[in-house]
Amino acid sequence: MSRYVLGLSGGPFRGHETYGMPDIYFHDASAVILAPDGEVLWAAEEERYSRIKKTTWFPANAVTAGMRTLGLSASDIDAVGYYFDERFCDHSLNDIYFWRSDVPRRTARELIHERLSELSIAVADADLQFVDHHSAHAAATQHGSGWSEDSLVVVMDGGGGRDSTTAFLQRDGSLRRVGRLPLEKSFGMMYAYATHALGYRWGDEYKVMGLAPYGDPTRFTRLLERVAPTDPINGVRLNAEAFRHGLVESGWKLRAAEDPFDQIHKDFAAAVQLWLETNALRLIRHWRDETRTTRLAFSGGVAHNSTLNGRILNSGLFDAVYVHPASHDAGAALGAALIRRGDFRSPSPRPFSPYLGTEYDVVDIERAAEAFRPLITVRPAIDAVREAAALLADDKIIGWFQGRSEFGPRALGNRSILADPRPAVNRDRVNFAIKSREGFRPFAPATTPEGGDKYFDLGGADTSFAYMSHVVPVRPEFRTSLGATTHVDGTARVQIVDAQQNPRFHALIDAFAQLSGVSVVLNTSMNNSHEPMVETPVDAIRLLLTSSLDALILEDLVVTRSATTDLADFTIELPVHVRLEWRLPERQWFLLDIAARTYHRQRRISPATAAVISERSAITTSVTDETRELWRLRWIDVVKIGAATEGTTSAR
Template sequence: MLVLGINGNFGTESADLVPGMPDYYFHDAAACLVRDGELVAAVEEERLNRIKKTTKFPVNAVRSCLDAIGAEPGDVDAVGYYFDREFTDHALNNWYAENPGTPLRYARRLIGDRLHDGLGWRPAEDRLVFTEHHVCHARSALARSGTDEALVVVLDARGEEHSGTVFRGAGQDLTALGRYSIAQSLGTFYEAAINLIGYRFGDEYKVMGLAPYGDPGRYREVFDGLCRLGPDGGYELNPGSPEMNLVCPAFFANGFLPRRKGEPLTQQHMDFAAGLQDALERIVLHVLGHWARTTGLRKLCFTGGVAHNSSLNGLILRSGLFDEVFVHPAAHDAGAAEGAALSAARRLGAAPPPVARLRSASLGPALGDSYQIERALKAWGDLVEYERPEDVVDATAELLAGGAVVAWAQGRSEFGPRALGNRSILADARPKENQTRINAMVKKRESFRPFAPVVTSRDAAAFFDLPETAANYDFMSFVVPVREERRAVLGAVTHVDGTARVQVVDEETDERFSRLVTRFGDLTGTPVLLNTSFNNNAEPIVQDLADVLTGFLTTGLDVLVAGDFVVRRKPGADLAFDDFVLGFRPVTRVSRTVAAAGCGTGEARCEIALDYATGPRREISARLHDLLSRADGRRTVGELAGRAGCSLDEELRRELHALWQDRMFTLAPRVR
């Protein structure tokens, strides 16, 4: 049986279902395919529509998953959706009430319409299955854990009526043991708290990285007043208050003022982050401790958005509560698409999935074979040059050992928020200055955020203090201590508190990547690489060859390795795009407005914007506006400049390049 799992809301690439739909509404859009219980394809929509954390209906992801296994829409036996139908329709009604101009359509019809519009196919009504949100999370985690009996704990912002659910998992069966209300939402509590120091939804991982710089004791008394532990694994947030979020008022009363945009982070902010992380950890360990003792279960499957807090996960390992812990690589809502597919299959009588641990997240679209990659490199030949060494692993290891920062793109992309060796930026993990170099080259992110190490299974224990509790270190899900004697050596990946979010690879799961780490160790004596995602701060992780080459050409990365090819940029390539076709994304908008100035004509303001909830906006010159307003996806930059009557001088080229870096439009070779 082939089952499609989907999550996301019902907006299209070019428009929201209703105006102004926020980015947290049915977020982490994704699709997956499960065939006879095996997860065979999965990808998040953001990788394809290039909108970070997109909520759009995942029609591109559905198409991509089908293509990955050579299937047609008509081959799909059933479709699963990751929320209960009544809850979804109720949420839609709330939006319709605020937007009376939007026609009424509900979840079952909307899913059918979106699939029909995008793929020319509509599933039969009795083959479209809706499943409770936390059941979806739990089923995906249990199915891929490699165990047939475990404590399964889901903690996130919210499901239908709960923010946490504890299950006993046995085979395919999930028995709910306990639930935590929306008022107890740890996801919402954490998000509300980070707003106070200038962060927003989706930035939780940044604050987790900030926490080790602070003193959790400074604000413990305030957090203790907000988080009260109770009997039987219970707890209260903001006890005695009918409101969910009193984090900010509690801190205002203690003289803590909200951080403004652009203000530097101070020790006060770091202490706040440390206190918040400490509060989360104490609550979760309280919950897990109760249910571990009550059930006697020694294996844990931990999932939901809170399970992406890798510092918390490391603490769970060191707590000794469990013999084994499994965290799904897509523990956030994207992974619930798989649970929706598994639930639909179960509802329709399919055989249970095999009991086998998921070892690889390489489930997305492939980069292409050598012929396809070389054809793309030839098409981009005005900007890049390439070679095919006899052994690309040896050649890359030598580049890394020589100090190069390498973009590394191989095979199928990873499912989940982390690059695990197929869409990665790699560097020597030893020099601390590599943190600064990579930030300057490409990331442009906060300097306090650590980079992660990757090490082979053979050498992991020699560099990292791995707890006795067994864990799946394949997916960068756990922060562990770096061995004290290795911390000075691993300067680029050791965090301020002496820890690292480690990834362990072996030949069984990724032969080429494992061999690269080993070969680097042969050359340097340290078989550990820095591994971070291949993207800049304006985009999701790269997906296809166009993304890969764009990412390379608009950053300072030293070299690109794509498949078997080593790629370098040609001199002056960053501005030599005259013969490249300029295209707009479906959400790109170019405008020119004139503000009134007294009785006369005001000054014109030209702008390019990406039209979605968190889309960026950039002011542009009048010359560039005239050029961009003629873009049709067929003409080159040079042709557009000619039609606009403007010269492609260095100033205009640099303005174009800056917007290309920000992914406001695409540039691609003309198809010949």
């Protein structure tokens, strides 16, 4: 009998019945499918299909897409691993049940079986295994490293069940826990607390990392030492009240989400980043000394702090360092599947490939193009790689869509926005006109192995630079000539593209080098700040039409905006997480984001636009401007009258 194993992360509820569960519960839903021999056949995050960032919904769409892509039936899945232990899941559910008497009382096991049965997947109760969260992270990361030698595996996040940081010793194919910090001693939660202090919200920690190089950490060093002292044995001892009072006494200016940053905010970000680097390194050094290992596999949400990873790489503590490309909770689904299978060692000597999602064929692409005609023009490329390189050399910003989508938060050359890395102004062009995000945010340079050694200081421990996991210095002589991808402190989060792992993207970089003399391209994820990375051809064309992208290379097609701007052939459809509501006290129409449970999101709209939504009528000239703005912000979708796009539903 076949033994395909399904790994899951995400919540046990359907999207419309989360019952007020906080956003920090069961986030980063994903699905992973292992072959009978343990090969990773499929991995994708639910957010790519639901279009809800860091979604907590059960990953039904990702599971369905995986089985469809692999040609599997529901009966082929006969074992399931889930990324949290059962006791923790039931405890989290009881938090909801305590306050909500209207919610049916079901255990986590019952709920997971229900969700699977809705996909016609039936597994024996003994074949559904709930896995310790940090063990799942560790298994995925050790598997990705491919190491057989003894190694230290460190998992560091906000909290995973009862622990916030765990150290394992990997030896002879087994993981032995050698150290832990409890939830209340969390490095990740300390960083998240600081993120909130800066006017951001949970999940925005990477923005603080990008802001940090603009500040002077000395302004807040003593405050952090006083309110968040640390040591390798006891972890963090955060005094939240003293933290808040200390900020006020320092002249702190409370910042709302859309407010500009003052220098005091930049200094605070710098201090928090330095605090994390200093204390995480101290803790990792302690466990290195305890285990006498020379290899580190690093995972958990904190492992996406690529500046910290760069410090670890150059610390001299290890001969080799590996950071998993899906170190956040989506990657724990892989570890849960591996543990359920009973062996987390990789069956293949090849490096771990992150290109594990859906690939779209000519029929899919033509159907997507037809959905947006006459707003776009489409033509076949004579040579897509060379045409893309020519566009970049002509200072055009393009979308680059090819092959299977990436697993993890980084665009690694299959769902990417690309630009010429030389003009510093391109950083602002991409940040403001396309990504709709803060101007201080840096972009990654993607280069070849030869370019990596030429342009960047890659000294330190042996590692893979394939996943944008490490910030390294740009060599001084190239910092000006790589103005769009060199951060203010002279560093960059580099990606080195291997010709065997991604031959087409590698060929594009080579082709650009022939035209420009520079074997580097600016690479960032294909999305704006209001949505996850694109998954489908429809998603990619939608971004083209709601941004300043100059062109979209969609496999072997070149797609551009047409001169037509009239939307008379189109109507408005609401995404699955948006509802239209009439409020009597205000006598106004609102759009409500039902997925944003912790942070209330709403948008007032005109009666005319509400009428188009509720009646599914044509978009008239009088509401075109409002429609385009709502579309750009992803409150709505624009579809041809009589058609529907994937991932959307009609107004209710």
